[in-house]
Amino acid sequence: QNVSLEVLDHLEHPALVDFRDLEGVEQLQKAIQFADQLHEVNTDGVEPIDSVLEDRWCLYLREDDVTEGNYTKELLENAREKVEEYFVAPPG
Amino acid sequence: QVSVALKEGRVTPTELCQRCLSLIKSTKFLNAYVTIAEESALKQAEASEERYKRGQPLGVLDGIPIAVKDNFNTAGIETTCASNMLRGYISPYNATVVQKLLDQGAVLLGKTNLDEFAMGSGSTDGVFGPVRNPWSYSRQYKEKSVPKSHSEDKESNWVITGGSSGGSAAAVSSFTCFAALGSDTGGSTRNPAAHCGVVGLKPTYGLMSRHGLIPLVNSMDVPGILTRCVDDAAVVLGSLAGHDPKDSTTIQDNFKPFELPDLTDVSKLSIGIPQEYHVPGMSSEILALWSKAADLFQSAGAKVVEVSLPHTRYSIVCYHVLCTAEVASNMARFDGLEYGHRSDTNESTESMYAATRREGFNDVVRGRILSGNYFLLKQNYEKYFIKAQKVRRLIANDFVKVFRSGVDVLLTPTTLSDAAPYVEFIKEDNRTRSAQDDILTQAANMAGLPAISVPTALSERGLPVGLQFIGRSFQEQQLLTVAKWFEKQVQFPMIQLEEVKRHDHDVFQDQKSTSFS
Numbered sequence: 001q002n003v004s005l006e007v008l009d010h011l012e013h014p015a016l017v018d019f020r021d022l023e024g025v026e027q028l029q030k031a032i033q034f035a036d037q038l039h040e041v042n043t044d045g046v047e048p049i050d051s052v053l054e055d056r057w058c059l060y061l062r063e064d065d066v067t068e069g070n071y072t073k074e075l076l077e078n079a080r081e082k083v084e085e086y087f088v089a090p091p092g
Numbered sequence: 093q094v095s096v097a098l099k100e101g102r103v104t105p106t107e108l109c110q111r112c113l114s115l116i117k118s119t120k121f122l123n124a125y126v127t128i129a130e131e132s133a134l135k136q137a138e139a140s141e142e143r144y145k146r147g148q149p150l151g152v153l154d155g156i157p158i159a160v161k162d163n164f165n166t167a168g169i170e171t172t173c174a175s176n177m178l179r180g181y182i183s184p185y186n187a188t189v190v191q192k193l194l195d196q197g198a199v200l201l202g203k204t205n206l207d208e209f210a211m212g213s214g215s216t217d218g219v220f221g222p223v224r225n226p227w228s229y230s231r232q233y234k235e236k237s238v239p240k241s242h243s244e245d246k247e248s249n250w251v252i253t254g255g256s257s258g259g260s261a262a263a264v265s266s267f268t269c270f271a272a273l274g275s276d277t278g279g280s281t282r283n284p285a286a287h288c289g290v291v292g293l294k295p296t297y298g299l300m301s302r303h304g305l306i307p308l309v310n311s312m313d314v315p316g317i318l319t320r321c322v323d324d325a326a327v328v329l330g331s332l333a334g335h336d337p338k339d340s341t342t343i344q345d346n347f348k349p350f351e352l353p354d355l356t357d358v359s360k361l362s363i364g365i366p367q368e369y370h371v372p373g374m375s376s377e378i379l380a381l382w383s384k385a386a387d388l389f390q391s392a393g394a395k396v397v398e399v400s401l402p403h404t405r406y407s408i409v410c411y412h413v414l415c416t417a418e419v420a421s422n423m424a425r426f427d428g429l430e431y432g433h434r435s436d437t438n439e440s441t442e443s444m445y446a447a448t449r450r451e452g453f454n455d456v457v458r459g460r461i462l463s464g465n466y467f468l469l470k471q472n473y474e475k476y477f478i479k480a481q482k483v484r485r486l487i488a489n490d491f492v493k494v495f496r497s498g499v500d501v502l503l504t505p506t507t508l509s510d511a512a513p514y515v516e517f518i519k520e521d522n523r524t525r526s527a528q529d530d531i532l533t534q535a536a537n538m539a540g541l542p543a544i545s546v547p548t549a550l551s552e553r554g555l556p557v558g559l560q561f562i563g564r565s566f567q568e569q570q571l572l573t574v575a576k577w578f579e580k581q582v583q584f585p586m587i588q589l590e591e592v593k594r595h596d597h598d599v600f601q602d603q604k605s606t607s608f609s
Contacts, residue, residue: 011462081429
């Protein structure tokens with residue numbers, strides 16, 4: 001099963017890593033081939049699992065109370081390009 | 093033991109800190125550390141010393157030198173994940189588990205080396221270069237090395253640490269610290285622990301906070317603990333486990349730290365031996381050790397049964413899909429805007445993102461991102477991602493069934509063989525290696541179960557081999573109790589390193605194994 005150039009184009013957008021070189025495509029083909037082994041397993045009637053903790057219902061929503069904040073200075077420190085309190089990206 | 097020594101004043105925290113720092117310098121060739129936080133460590137040690145003088149240490153961990161894998165955020169200290177993407181990134185905060193250690197008075201010596209973004213099983217694929225297994229320089233290994241006919245280059249046949257927490261494992265193994273944090277997504281704490289002859293604990297998913305641990309696979313990652321003995325691992329676990337409001341995937345039950353009893357009677361124990369873990373490619377040595385261990389339990393009166401985990405062989409494929417998918421998502425945050433590397437390209441936001449990511453990530457990371465995005469495409473989502481999630485349930489259920497049948501703990505090897513020489517290891521690519529090496533450790537991450545690798549014996553080549561125990565969810569006490577019993581039976585030898593002998597420290601001498609509990 002070959003990965004069409006169309007799919008590859010489509011992929012680069014969300015992945016944002018260019019992989020135009022042949023090696024990248026080959027690697028992807030191998031990865032897909034490897035993953036195809038999954039289809040040997042009969043999963044009829046099996047529900048997909050999101051979290052191993054599903055029985056414990058621990059994913060909760062906490063109260064909408066502000067407990068910490070105002071870290072603007074610290075957070076901006078690691079950015080290379082900034083203006084006042086904004087991160088700056090090239091236009092376009 | 094060292095904790096007692098600190099309390100009794102036989103050694104001071106600053107002395108201990110200085111010894112460790114100097115040992116780190118003299119074992120620099122191991123490349124275990126990425127960053128050494130000398131100044132802050134000494135300050136922490138001084139503060140600890142004050143507390144001991146007043147007779148008010150914070151606990152067992154006060155003054156104990158530790159190291160942390162470089163994928164945990166550490167305030168004020170560079171956190172790189174061994175990637176160009178995060179070079180120069182100074183964390184603005186401490187990961188919860190790091191904070192907890194510091195709150196207990198532990199002395200943070202530095203950040204340890206790893207595979208880039210914790211992807212790999214050798215600790216060979218980071219931008220700072222590979223980590224060398226301290227056992228490469230042990231008398232035990234050197235004695236067994238076949239001398240080469242031409243001039244022997246002691247540098248050429250060093251062995252890998254395993255990965256991805258290789259730096260942490262090497263740091264603990266070479267005595268530069270008393271405990272280290274690693275991470276475990278597919279075996280990354282247990283694998284290097286086995287190769288470096290130290291204890292590697294993977295806690296139950298949800299027991300320890302992941303807040304501040306730069307994520308790989310959110311549904312499988314856990315912080316890992318590396319120590320020289322099981323008791324130490326229990327102590328560290330005791331100070332780190334528990335609900336964290338900053339990590340909503342930590343369970344809310346109250347966690348009570350425990351001490352491990354000295355088990356003498358194993359007759360009520362049921363040990364399961366999963367037949368599917370007898371994989372092709374496993375060295376006959378390891379097979380023999382596994383068998384010997386099973387016999388050990390049986391002779392001591394435990395019930396040893398063969399069990400089946402039928403979906404084991406699909407765990408690597410399943411992991412491959414789920415891991416790449418989650419990685420694709422998690423790596424999306426690295427775009428050069430808020431932190432980390434940023435490309436100089438200024439044509440457009442997208443081209444800047446793309447260039448930044450091409451420059452910042454190595455091939456392994458990019459490959460996984462690409463694959464992951466493929467499996468997440470709308471046309472593939474059901475076929476691959478959802479399918480993998482279904483297979484994951486089957487894998488997890490295999491364990492549930494086995495534990496329900498009365499088995500308390502599973503016993504398996506941790507790795508397929510002892511540590512490979514670096515020159516051999518790099519002959520295959522990262523993905524192939526990971527697929528081979530993760531096979532025994534991966535399923536525990538799929539099912540979220542606790543697992544521990546205990547150093548068992550030395551191989552024919554004089555290198556450590558570990559065996560793995562997998563326990564029931566949140567039953568770390570039982571798991572560690574069994575591991576401790578086993579550790580006592582096997583009496584794994586201490587590494588004989590020349591560099592350490594020269595540092596004639598009385599705390600290191602005349603102890604069977606240097607531990608702090």
